[in-house]
Each structure stands twice: as structure tokens, then as C-alpha cells.
Amino acid sequence: MSAALFVIPLWADLLAVGIGALQGAMFAAQFKDRRLDLLGVAIIGISTGFGGGLLRDILLSVDLAPLRSNWYVIVATGAALLGMLLERIFSRLNPLITALDALTIGLFGAIGTTKALALGVPPAPAVFVGVLAAVGGSILRDLLLNLPIALMHVGSLYAVAAVGGAGTLVVLVQFGVDISIAAVVGVALTFGIRVLAVFFKWSLPEQRRIERLPRIPRLGRAR
Amino acid sequence: MDEAIFEIPLWSELLAVGVGALMGALFASRFKDHHLDLLGIAIIGVCTGLGGGVLRDLVLSVPVATFQSNWYLIVAVAASLLGMLLERVFSKLNTLFTVVDALNLGLFAAIGATKGIAFGVPAVPAALLGLLTAVGGSILRDVLMLTPVELLKVGPFYATAAIFGTTTLVTMTTLGLPILPAAITCVVVTFIARMVGFTFGLRLPEQRRLERLPHPSRLRPAKDSDTPPV
Numbered sequence: 001m002s003a004a005l006f007v008i009p010l011w012a013d014l015l016a017v018g019i020g021a022l023q024g025a026m027f028a029a030q031f032k033d034r035r036l037d038l039l040g041v042a043i044i045g046i047s048t049g050f051g052g053g054l055l056r057d058i059l060l061s062v063d064l065a066p067l068r069s070n071w072y073v074i075v076a077t078g079a080a081l082l083g084m085l086l087e088r089i090f091s092r093l094n095p096l097i098t099a100l101d102a103l104t105i106g107l108f109g110a111i112g113t114t115k116a117l118a119l120g121v122p123p124a125p126a127v128f129v130g131v132l133a134a135v136g137g138s139i140l141r142d143l144l145l146n147l148p149i150a151l152m153h154v155g156s157l158y159a160v161a162a163v164g165g166a167g168t169l170v171v172l173v174q175f176g177v178d179i180s181i182a183a184v185v186g187v188a189l190t191f192g193i194r195v196l197a198v199f200f201k202w203s204l205p206e207q208r209r210i211e212r213l214p215r216i217p218r219l220g221r222a223r
Numbered sequence: 224m225d226e227a228i229f230e231i232p233l234w235s236e237l238l239a240v241g242v243g244a245l246m247g248a249l250f251a252s253r254f255k256d257h258h259l260d261l262l263g264i265a266i267i268g269v270c271t272g273l274g275g276g277v278l279r280d281l282v283l284s285v286p287v288a289t290f291q292s293n294w295y296l297i298v299a300v301a302a303s304l305l306g307m308l309l310e311r312v313f314s315k316l317n318t319l320f321t322v323v324d325a326l327n328l329g330l331f332a333a334i335g336a337t338k339g340i341a342f343g344v345p346a347v348p349a350a351l352l353g354l355l356t357a358v359g360g361s362i363l364r365d366v367l368m369l370t371p372v373e374l375l376k377v378g379p380f381y382a383t384a385a386i387f388g389t390t391t392l393v394t395m396t397t398l399g400l401p402i403l404p405a406a407i408t409c410v411v412v413t414f415i416a417r418m419v420g421f422t423f424g425l426r427l428p429e430q431r432r433l434e435r436l437p438h439p440s441r442l443r444p445a446k447d448s449d450t451p452p453v
Binding site for chain 2: 121122139147160
């Protein structure tokens with residue numbers, strides 16, 4: 001391993017999983033036309049909670065970390081059911097939830113990217129894996145709920161925040177910065193971009209194409 | 224590994240990835256009502272370009288090849304953005320792109336099948352693996368865009384062309400022919416099958432069921448008044 005793994009304590013990892021699962025359940029609860037049963041809520045919670053981590057480990061061809069301890073499933077399911085029951089209270093805490101979610105993306109992104117780097121993956125794919133770990137849960141959630149994938153449609157810079165954080169992380173590591181510091185910077189950047197984007201309502205340009213191609217003057221003819 | 228892997232130079236692999244990503248982004252750009260942002264287009268392009276290879280390596284349980292170098296992602300992202308920006312130009316070059324895409328299909332199919340063979344996968348699954356590599360990207364793309372998976376619908380040969388190609392490849396290798404000519408044949412066969420199918424609108428028959436199953440009563444000794452079962 002070329003870089004020491006950014007090992008975060010289990011409680012912090014589970015906290016991220018829990019918030020992710022809570023978020024997922026709340027997201028699902030807002031749809032009046034697709035009501036889930038309890039198992040459905042649990043499944044959505046699991047997919048948003050550690051779906052990203054599962055995807056990351058599959059792509060890196062390593063043992064699936066979330067399946068190596070009882071706690072992940074317990075926390076994800078518990079948080080999801082909690083989110084479902086207490087939806088009314090939590091939806092009033094929306095800013096707090098958004099901020100915590102931004103922190104979660106940052107943490108998952110940092111964990112994913114550093115794990116990839118530690119396994120010898122080059123910088124660009126490491127960013128890809130990190131971003132996928134950060135947002136994979138939400139992609140899975142949208143697929144399970146049969147919704148258009150929120151990430152890909154015009155909206156607040158969700159994945160971009162993850163890309164920014166993960167990208168900064170690998171750049172810093174390339175310059176020899178200590179992995180822990182790089183990870184913290186990455187998390188902070190992701191958190192910052194995401195929170196500011198929600199606050200200032202930033203978004204990426206919609207897809208565009210070049211409408212008018214530059215005209216090339218015809219040779220041999222005076223213009 | 225008992226057979227040399229069909230090693231193709233990096234530039235041609237990147238070309239295949241780039242073309243795949245560009246085609247994916249073009250496809251996605253056409254859906255005006257989806258309002259994809261730049262990242263969405265990039266995601267679609269990357270998945271179409273790299274998806275087949277990733278799926279192939281996951282199925283083979285080997286480290287994902289496209290993650291071993293920066294270039295794959297860089298090329299895939301750049302090609303996606305290019306495809307999105309120049310959609311107007313490219314949509315006029317439709318025929319050219321069908322041709323290039325058909326070559327790409329064969330190339331990916333050959334890479335997938337030969338990698339499978341090199342890892343000891345028997346002939347029939349190796350052919351399937353080649354098919355997966357060739358069309359996996361397009362399946363991923365359709366799933367992410369929530370559009371019906373084009374591959375499964377009735378239409379001109381696409382996956383079928385890849386099947387022809389990989390089947391030819393594994394038949395040739397089973398007969399003991401060296402891997403390189405087999406791979407080239409795969410590319411050629413896939414290309415021809417795809418272009419012929421596209422030009423003449425050839426397609427597999429739609430799904431069908433047997434309308435009249437033999438009825439137990441018809442199994443009794445024939446009488447004159449019995450009409451023969453259809």
C-alpha cells in the first residue's frame with residue numbers, strides 16, 4: 001500500500017451510514033404515489049446508507065466492508081425506520097439534515113478515494129471510485145424507487161461537491177501532503193461546496209450544444 | 224493462463240472507449256426532456272464507454288482493468304463532453320457513426336471473449352462474456368436513463384451481431400486456431416452482421432408462443448372426423 005488508509009473509527013463510519021439511511025427514508029417518505037412498506041423503508045435505508053460503500057468495494061475487488069459487521073445493517077435499518085416514523089420532526093430540521101448529508105457525502109468520498117489510492121489505483125479512477133462511494137447510495141435509491149436519477153438532472157451541485165472534494169484530496173496526496181490532512185481538506189471542501197450550493201442555489205449549466213458552428217471562409221472567394 | 228491474451232495497444236482500447244462514450248453522450252443528449260446537466264452527460268458517457276469492460280472484469284473476478292490507468296476516465300469524460308457539444312455536427316454524420324459503432328461493437332466483443340478464454344472460461348460462457356462486454360455499456364446507459372433497454376426490444380441486429388462475432392471466435396479457438404485471427408474474424412463478422420442488419424432492417428422475430436398445443440384428447444386413436452393438429 002502506498003498511502004496509509006484513512007481509517008476512521010467505527011462510530012464515525014456508522015454515524016455516516018445512519019445519516020445516509022435516515023435521509024433515504026425521509027426522501028422516500030415524501031412520495032405520495034409510491035408508498036413503501038416497512039421492509040421497503042429498511043431496504044431504501046440500507047441502500048442509501050451503505051450502497052455507496054458496497055459499490056466501492058465491488059469495484060475495487062475487495063471484501064465488502066459493510067458486510068463484515070452486524071452494526072451496519074442494524075444502524076442503517078434503525079435509522080431508516082426512525083426517519084420514517086419521525087418524518088414530521090425531521091423535515092423541520094431540514095437545514096440540519098442537509099448539512100449533515102453534505103458531511104456524509106464528504107466522509108464517504110474521502111473514505112472511498114483514500115481506499116482506492118491505498119490499493120494502488122491511479123488518481124483519476126480513485127476520484128471516480130470516491131465519488132461513486134459518496135453518491136452511489138442516492139443512485140441506488142433512485143433506481144429502486146424507479147425515479148429519474150436525481151444526480152444527473154439539473155440541480156444543486158451534489159456530485160460536483162463530491163468530485164471537488166475527492167479531486168482535491170488526490171491532488172494534495174500527489175504533492176506529498178499527509179493523507180489525513182488531505183482527507184480532512186477533501187471532506188471540508190465537499191461539505192462547503194454542497195452547503196453553499198444549497199444556500200446560493202448554484203447549479204451546473206444544462207446540457208448545451210454549439211448552435212452555430214464557426215463559419216470557415218471559402219477559399220478562393222472574396223468575402 | 225494457457226493462451227496469450229489478445230493484447231491490444233492502449234491507443235486502440237482508448238479509441239474504443241472514447242467512441243463508446245461519445246455515442247453514449249450523443250444518445251443521452253437527444254433526450255431533450257430529460258434536462259441532463261453536464262455531469263449527467265459525463266456519467267452516461269463514462270458508463271457507456273467503460274461499462275462493458277467493468278462488467279466483464281467483475282464477472283471474471285479480476286481487478287477492473289479500466290481503473291488501472293488515468294487515461295480511460297480522462298478519455299471517456301472528454302469524449303462525452305465533446306459528443307454533447309457537437310451534437311449537431313455528429314447527428315449529420317449518422318451513417319459514419321453507425322459504421323464506427325459497429326466496429327466498436329466487434330472490438331469490445333473480441334476483447335471480452337478473448338479475455339474470458341485467457342482466464343480459462345469455457346467456450347460458450349466466453350462468447351457470452353464477449354457479448355456482455357460489447358453491449359454492457361448500452362444496458363447500463365438505458366438503466367441509468369430509465370429508458371427501456373434498447374437491446375431487449377425488437378430492432379435491427381445489435382446484440383445479435385455481437386453474438387455472431389463471439390460465436391465465430393470461440394468456434395475458431397475451440398478448433399485450435401490462434402487467437403489473433405479469431406479475434407479479427409470476430410470484429411469483421413460482427414461488423415458485417417451489424418451493417419447488413421442495419422441496412423436491410425434485419426431483426427430477430429418477435430417473441431411468440433405456440434397457439435395450439437397438442438390436446439390430450441387428440442392423442443386418442445384417430446377417427447375420420449378428427450382434423451389433424453396444426
